[in-house]
Amino acid sequence: MINPSGISSSGVEAWGAAVLVVRVLLATPLPFAGGELDYITPQPVALGTVVIVPLGQRKIAGVVTGQAAGDVDEARLKPVLDWPDIPTIDPAQIDWIRKVAAWTLASPGAVLKMMLPSLRFLEPLPVATGLVGAMPPDDTMAKKRRAVLEVSFGADPMTRADIARLAGVSPGLVARMATDGLMREEPLNNKGIPRPDPSHGGLTLNPEQADAADHLGKAVAGRDYTPFLLDGVTGSGKTEVYFEAVAKALEDGRQALVLLPEIALSPATVRRVEERFGVPPLLWHSGLGQKARHENFRAIVEGGPRVVVGARSALFLPFADLGVIIIDEEHDPSYKQDDQVVYHARDMAVMRAAQEKITVVMVSATPSLESEVNAEQGRYQRLGLSQRAGAASLPEIKLVNTSLTPPERGSWIAPPLVTAMEQTLAAGQQVMLFLNRRGYAPVTLCRRCGEKVSCPNCSAWLVTHKSSGRLRCHHCGHGTCFPEQCSTCSAEGEMVPCGPGVERLSEEVSRRFPEASQAVLSSDTVGGAEGLASVMDDIRDGRVDIIIGTQMVAKGHHFPGLTLVGVVDADLGLAGGDLRAAEHTWQLLVQVAGRAGRGQQRGVAVLQTASPETTVLQCLVAGDRAGFIAFEKAARRESGMPPYGRLASILLSSPSLQGVDDAAHLLRRSAPHYEGVTILGPAPAPIAFLRGRHRQRFIIRTAREVNIQAVLREWLGPIRLSASVRMQIDIDPHHFM
Numbered sequence: 226m227i228n229p230s231g232i233s234s235s236g237v238e239a240w241g242a243a244v245l246v247v248r249v250l251l252a253t254p255l256p257f258a259g260g261e262l263d264y265i266t267p268q269p270v271a272l273g274t275v276v277i278v279p280l281g282q283r284k285i286a287g288v289v290t291g292q293a294a295g296d297v298d299e300a301r302l303k304p305v306l307d308w309p310d311i312p313t314i315d316p317a318q319i320d321w322i323r324k325v326a327a328w329t330l331a332s333p334g335a336v337l338k339m340m341l342p343s344l345r346f347l348e349p350l351p352v353a354t355g356l357v358g359a360m361p362p363d364d365t366m367a368k369k370r371r372a373v374l375e376v377s378f379g380a381d382p383m384t385r386a387d388i389a390r391l392a393g394v395s396p397g398l399v400a401r402m403a404t405d406g407l408m409r410e411e412p413l414n415n416k417g418i419p420r421p422d423p424s425h426g427g428l429t430l431n432p433e434q435a436d437a438a439d440h441l442g443k444a445v446a447g448r449d450y451t452p453f454l455l456d457g458v459t460g461s462g463k464t465e466v467y468f469e470a471v472a473k474a475l476e477d478g479r480q481a482l483v484l485l486p487e488i489a490l491s492p493a494t495v496r497r498v499e500e501r502f503g504v505p506p507l508l509w510h511s512g513l514g515q516k517a518r519h520e521n522f523r524a525i526v527e528g529g530p531r532v533v534v535g536a537r538s539a540l541f542l543p544f545a546d547l548g549v550i551i552i553d554e555e556h557d558p559s560y561k562q563d564d565q566v567v568y569h570a571r572d573m574a575v576m577r578a579a580q581e582k583i584t585v586v587m588v589s590a591t592p593s594l595e596s597e598v599n600a601e602q603g604r605y606q607r608l609g610l611s612q613r614a615g616a617a618s619l620p621e622i623k624l625v626n627t628s629l630t631p632p633e634r635g636s637w638i639a640p641p642l643v644t645a646m647e648q649t650l651a652a653g654q655q656v657m658l659f660l661n662r663r664g665y666a667p668v669t670l671c672r673r674c675g676e677k678v679s680c681p682n683c684s685a686w687l688v689t690h691k692s693s694g695r696l697r698c699h700h701c702g703h704g705t706c707f708p709e710q711c712s713t714c715s716a717e718g719e720m721v722p723c724g725p726g727v728e729r730l731s732e733e734v735s736r737r738f739p740e741a742s743q744a745v746l747s748s749d750t751v752g753g754a755e756g757l758a759s760v761m762d763d764i765r766d767g768r769v770d771i772i773i774g775t776q777m778v779a780k781g782h783h784f785p786g787l788t789l790v791g792v793v794d795a796d797l798g799l800a801g802g803d804l805r806a807a808e809h810t811w812q813l814l815v816q817v818a819g820r821a822g823r824g825q826q827r828g829v830a831v832l833q834t835a836s837p838e839t840t841v842l843q844c845l846v847a848g849d850r851a852g853f854i855a856f857e858k859a860a861r862r863e864s865g866m867p868p869y870g871r872l873a874s875i876l877l878s879s880p881s882l883q884g885v886d887d888a889a890h891l892l893r894r895s896a897p898h899y900e901g902v903t904i905l906g907p908a909p910a911p912i913a914f915l916r917g918r919h920r921q922r923f924i925i926r927t928a929r930e931v932n933i934q935a936v937l938r939e940w941l942g943p944i945r946l947s948a949s950v951r952m953q954i955d956i957d958p959h960h961f962m
């Protein structure tokens with residue numbers, strides 16, 4: 226720190242005539258004009274310098290964006306408080322932040338806050354120290370003290386805990402010996418984070434892979450903005466290909482960012498990166514503790530070759546010199562963030578890559594329709610992988626019409642799937658059942674009056690969880706005991722769970738296959754990353770016969786012994802009827818089916834459906850991806866929906882029904898009339914009451930040429946809503962609940 230103590234007001238006077246005025250973009254979502262304010266400083270500061278400034282009583286991080294313009298009244302300005310010791314932020318990154326803000330209609334400060342999320346990260350890491358013995362062990366000492374000196378005298382410094390463990394004593398004793406002068410503090414030797422090695426591991430690529438890797442490598446080395454769509458069937462070795470692009474960035478001493486859907490940030494992925502580059506990647510996701518975040522943030526901002534593997538928020542980190550961005554499973558809905566700054570990480574990544582001249586690679590076996598069309602129209606360069614790597618071939622897909630061969634009463638697995646499971650188990654292979662429903666039963670109702678148990682805070686049914694014996698709301702977390710009595714008709718003992726969740730499916734599996742071992746994988750049953758890792762090991766090593774899971778099992782995993790995938794309800798995703806229902810169903814089912822037959826044996830996927838004639842399912846069975854895409858494109862084009870038109874959503878919410886209705890009327894009255902702009906609504910959102918707030922929605926649809934942000938800015942700019950009403954604007958909405 227140049228000025229660790231901050232500047233007192235007398236200090237400002239002491240700067241005298243040398244005072245300069247700088248403009249600072251503040252990392253805060255607080256709304257004020259442009260997000261920028263002027264401050265004074267005693268010394269010239271470069272553009273992009275990170276500073277700490279006062280805002281009211283608070284200290285806030287910011288970035289210097291220029292000299293103050295026009296007349297400024299220096300006497301009224303506050304001084305910069307601090308210049309943290311971190312490299313300046315490249316002006317291209319600041320331009321990108323402004324672009325993200327303009328695109329999402331968020332404030333630039335709110336976007337910058339994602340780049341500089343904590344004041345603490347701006348401080349240098351504490352220097353870690355360890356202890357060494359200060360004198361040789363001596364026979365006259367107590368036995369335990371001698372043991373401590375035996376392991377620590379003349380050795381490398383170690384933490385107190387490590388010394389205690391090695392010597393078989395309590396850490397408290399080691400601490401007391403330090404106080405007594407028998408131990409001495411020294412810096413720990415292993416502090417720096419080891420650097421990845423681009424040539425550590427790596428398979429011999431097949432010709433298709435090698436060709437794709439070559440294109441990527443050249444683009445990274447060329448340091449130009451080149452967007453790629455790496456489009457290859459499940460198991461075709463896409464990961465190995467993009468690792469080559471990562472390696473190229475590392476060779477040039479630059480950083481590589483691999484974005485993954487949160488759910489795919491599994492220990493298996495981390496292990497794969499480690500096997501390829503010799504050291505684990507730097508991680509960035511919601512489960513990471515503050516200390517690890519601080520360390521990783523410093524490593525990222527300070528530069529040098531690094532592999533960063535993270536969820537969508539990692540895109541916003543202030544990378545010192547980013548060489549490539551990989552967006553694995555680019556079609557995944559979890560790349561969309563729905564609160565605070567509402568953005569799609571794929572789209573913002575492409576924007577960042579264009580701004581900073583970076584290679585960006587979108588990776589998927591089932592690209593989003595947007596990326597598909599971008600590749601078709603030449604905006605992205607497509608690299609295709611048509612074969613599974615190694616010996617594996619793609620699974621065969623079969624439909625089971627549950628109208629013709631329904632499951633028995635109280636069961637969910639239809640006879641044809643039962644038979645297939647029996648055969649697979651008899652052959653000593655593994656089965657996976659997929660049902661995208663957590664818990665035991667999605668609905669609980671009264672047999673007497675038909676009343677369903679719903680959440681007091683949301684318009685949603687409570688889900689029964691048998692493992693915990695409770696009913697839970699999956700939207701707000703509200704929980705309650707399983708009711709003995711109906712709250713409407715007061716009937717006793719008439720409440721029954723209806724429909725299946727994975728827990729209930731597991732009961733049926735135990736009943737039908739008592740000999741088989743099973744594992745249920747859902748966010749409720751798996752205890753964090755470690756729990757998941759141990760279940761995954763059990764599956765890989767063949768200690769599990771039947772895997773039952775929610776979307777947690779759909780992607781990324783590689784189980785060589787798995788040859789049968791059963792989808793219990795292939796129609797589930799189509800029920801909501803939102804814009805991308807068919808597309809998401811297609812993607813999910815291809816991914817799930819793609820778990821089967823990744824080893825030597827060919828796999829089969831059996832899909833249970835009540836409507837086998839739908840286009841999605843027909844195309845899946847026929848392996849007709851082009852047919853499905855053509856169908857989906859035609860439907861979107863006809864209705865003027867993305868990617869052929871633009872869409873935005875405005876969600877109004879308030880604890881008061883009157884409040885939200887008034888706001889909706891106000892917006893409706895001032896809605897603009899433009900050619901090519903359709904404004905639908907207000908209408909109650911599908912979940913009209915959520916976490917105690919009533920919700921009304923507008924949908925705005927425009928032609929592609931229309932600047933939808935400009936339309937919204939003009940419409941909403943002058944609107945003043947009452948304090949209880951929240952307005953959330955979503956450009957290109959993906960979730961409509």
Ligand code: ADP
Binds near residue numbers: 457465
């Ligand atoms: P994808 O990312 O396309 O699903 P992966 O990269 O996970 O595919 O590869 C699937 C499996 O094939 C992995 O076990 C991987 O190690 C293996 N694999 C990939 N490329 C090769 C190759 N060139 N030779 C041998 N095995 C490969």
Ligand code: ZN
Binds near residue numbers: 702916
């Ligand atoms: Zn709720």
